[in-house]
Amino acid sequence: MPKSRVRGGRKAHRKRVQKRNNNIQNQRDKMQKLWQEEMMKQIEKMNATSGETENNEIQNEQPLDIKL
Numbered sequence: 001m002p003k004s005r006v007r008g009g010r011k012a013h014r015k016r017v018q019k020r021n022n023n024i025q026n027q028r029d030k031m032q033k034l035w036q037e038e039m040m041k042q043i044e045k046m047n048a049t050s051g052e053t054e055n056n057e058i059q060n061e062q063p064l065d066i067k068l
Contacts (some may be wrong), residue, residue: 007013
């Protein structure tokens with residue numbers, strides 16, 4: 001690329017690229033944090049419901065009479 005198309009020189013270009021990369025990394029970190037929080041909420045919800053199902057087992061000791 002000709003030097004006239006560099007828009008401010010190499011220093012300005014490196015500064016723009018660094019700013020862009022920082023923005024991308026910040027967005028990625030934010031999304032990862034939100035995803036992690038949602039996953040933890042889901043895991044806690046699953047753990048809470050799994051504890052309830054253990055206590056709600058069928059107490060009937062008789063075998064089921066199923067005819068095919």
